Amino acid sequence: MEPELGDNLVALNMIRDLEVVDGRASLTLMLTTPACPYIDELVEQIRGAVLTVEGVSSVDVMVASNIPANPQLYGKNGLLIKNLIAISSGKGGVGKSTVAVNIAVTLAASGASVGLLDADITGPNLPLLMGLEGKRPITGMNKLQPLESYGVRVISMGFLMDPDRAVIWRGPMIHGAVRQLFTDVNWGELDYLIVDLPPGTGDAQLTMAQTVPVSGAIIVTQPMQLAVGDALRGVAMFREVNVPLLGIVENMSGEFFGEGGGAKLAEQQNIPFLGAVPLDSKVRVGGDAGQPIVIADPDSPAAVALRAIAGMVAIRLSKMALDQEGDDIPITVIE
Numbered sequence: 001m002e003p004e005l006g007d008n009l010v011a012l013n014m015i016r017d018l019e020v021v022d023g024r025a026s027l028t029l030m031l032t033t034p035a036c037p038y039i040d041e042l043v044e045q046i047r048g049a050v051l052t053v054e055g056v057s058s059v060d061v062m063v064a065s066n067i068p069a070n071p072q073l074y075g076k077n078g079l080l081i082k083n084l085i086a087i088s089s090g091k092g093g094v095g096k097s098t099v100a101v102n103i104a105v106t107l108a109a110s111g112a113s114v115g116l117l118d119a120d121i122t123g124p125n126l127p128l129l130m131g132l133e134g135k136r137p138i139t140g141m142n143k144l145q146p147l148e149s150y151g152v153r154v155i156s157m158g159f160l161m162d163p164d165r166a167v168i169w170r171g172p173m174i175h176g177a178v179r180q181l182f183t184d185v186n187w188g189e190l191d192y193l194i195v196d197l198p199p200g201t202g203d204a205q206l207t208m209a210q211t212v213p214v215s216g217a218i219i220v221t222q223p224m225q226l227a228v229g230d231a232l233r234g235v236a237m238f239r240e241v242n243v244p245l246l247g248i249v250e251n252m253s254g255e256f257f258g259e260g261g262g263a264k265l266a267e268q269q270n271i272p273f274l275g276a277v278p279l280d281s282k283v284r285v286g287g288d289a290g291q292p293i294v295i296a297d298p299d300s301p302a303a304v305a306l307r308a309i310a311g312m313v314a315i316r317l318s319k320m321a322l323d324q325e326g327d328d329i330p331i332t333v334i335e
């Protein structure tokens with residue numbers, strides 16, 4: 001059984017190239033995302049099931065993946081992006097950029113092609129968090145070439161601005177800038193584009209919702225009531241513009257800020273709760289040094305939580321894309 005898609009692997013067409021030669025079975029498990037959190041579990045179940053078949057003495061399971069594309073997004077505006085994830089928060093400083101960066105790096109490490117777009121035009125953080133500060137992207141054929149770090153293609157207004165000069169942006173300029181970061185960048189083919197939005201519910205958020213079909217939004221909140229109230233406004237905004245909510249992440253969970261506010265909000269709003277990331281100074285130290293925690297200290301509780309969140313996000317997106325395609329094509333092959 002595929003726990004998220006709620007059907008068996010054969011019915012979902014996820015078992016391929018099945019062969020039995022002299023009692024030795026071999027097959028490929030075709031996943032909907034390489035970041036699937038249940039790979040080991042599924043392989044074990046397959047082994048168990050195949051070995052009960054009479055005459056089979058051994059089984060070889062290969063694992064591959066084919067990420068379904070959001071049909072409303074793929075090919076739109078000339079962009080070959082299969083899934084677009086917006087990361088948002090009600091207020092600043094809750095760890096939105098940190099969550100965006102660690103999800104991006106985790107998905108890329110699983111083998112997916114991943115882009116990271118810094119839509120925080122007036123306060124771009126991604127150059128620092130991705131270890132790309134001071135770098136400049138090259139332009140070619142009228143398009144900007146993203147910079148690459150930890151296997152992720154990154155674009156940020158921070159690459160184009162003088163860090164010592166404050167730039168005053170008015171609404172229409174922000175609108176134009178965000179649009180260009182999507183359409184005037186040579187993203188190539190992407191399984192996932194992760195967009196780090198500025199905090200709140202302003203121009204950049206609306207531009208994005210109007211420019212590209214967002215597959216889903218994640219709302220990051222701190223545990224305490226003050227932050228949760230702001231997060232609720234974010235939930236309302238995405239509902240208004242018909243962007244599906246992938247779920248809520250509680251960040252900086254623990255003794256200092258408390259815990260449980262994110263899960264409670266998720267329950268009240270009937271949105272999935274994606275997980276809680278503990279408050280841990282190593283997250284900040286790694287961020288300041290351009291090393292996301294999933295790289296700097298992969299076994300730390302914060303890194304473990306962030307990886308689990310990335311897996312949940314990937315699997316939920318697959319499910320949403322498959323649901324939109326209709327039921328006769330369980331897996332699209334876009335090569």
Ligand SMILES: Nc1ncnc2c1ncn2[C@@H]1O[C@H](COP(=O)(O)OP(=O)(O)O)[C@@H](O)[C@H]1O
Pocket residue numbers: 089091092093094095096097098099125251252253277278279280281282283284285287288302
């Ligand atoms: N779980 C955490 N534990 C400790 N520090 C964190 C955690 N998450 C984020 N931080 C730190 O908090 C600050 C704000 O995080 P950031 O991701 O920039 O927030 P936002 O993008 O929401 O403004 C950064 O210095 C970051 O390193």
Ligand SMILES: [Mg+2]
Pocket residue numbers: 096097098120125
């Ligand atoms: Mg930020």
